[in-house]
Amino acid sequence: MVSSHVPSLKEDNRFSSHGYFVGFCVGFRVRRTLRNSKNVPLSHEAGCHIIKEAYNRGITFFDTADIYGANDNEVMIGKDTPEYVRACCEASLKRLDVKYIDLYYQHRVDTLMGELKKLVEEGKIKYIRLSEAIAYSPLGHGFFGGKATVESLPIGSLLCGHPRFIDENVEKNKVIYARLANLAAKHACTPAQLALAWLLHQGEDIVPIPGTTKIENLDANIGSLAVKLSKEDVKAISAAVPTHEVAGEREHSSTSTYAWNFANTPPK
Secondary structure (H helix, E strand, C coil): CCCCCCCCCCCCCCCHHHCCCCCCCCCEEHHHCCCCCCCCCCCHHHHHHHHHHHHHCCCCCEECCCCCHHHHHHCCCCCCCHHHHHHHHHHHHHHHCCCCEEEEEECCCCCCHHHHHHHHHCCCEEEEEECCCCCCCCCCCCHHHCECCCECCCCCCHHHHCCCCCHHHHHHHHHHHHHHHHHHHHCCCCHHHHHHHHHHCCCCCCCCCCCCCCHHHHHHHHHHHHCCCCHHHHHHHHHHCCHHHCCCCCCCHHHHCCCHHHCCCCCC
């Protein structure tokens, strides 16, 4: 039986040399738990319970943001200014009741590094990360977990209109899911676990941050750490999911223009 516990820093220090991401191999995305436009949202109590269970299993990296949940209306509406970034940081420190934030993300666009640098110098954040630079949506918005393949999409989910989940595209993408499922069977794991294991074999600086509303999925995600892949296995998985065969854009058209490849990094 696969242990549902994330290795501690003493057991696995693969990230310690980078000065961040120490003590874990898999993180936890809070957006997928409490207030989630892609799943049926949990109550505050139920959401807190699964977050505590994740912590009890050794997960110490929790991904969240002020734009998640009730503040989703602030996503991509032009409020990305130095003043807004500082206000968000100050508000997050107050809500989290902490003196500093270990890793602070800028969503998609990266034109505000100057203000973020000031926050680092003031000791309010330790490190800066540009969102989506690593392992974005490691399970394809739940696709490799079975969404729209072995189970129906939640009623009211935004995924119902997502480019990769609409009828004509999801049928094409099911072929890719079937390939991954066949490979997963050979490794005695689930397609989701194989997808996470593949990510973990991409480099020591890759930290998947899957989220879930179910304890059994939490344990299954942690179980991906036990899936060992050879170089040939990694190549076979890559070949089973060729990017040119994926049907549909990765995001809704309303947010695609904010992706990292459209951003301009300011000069030093």
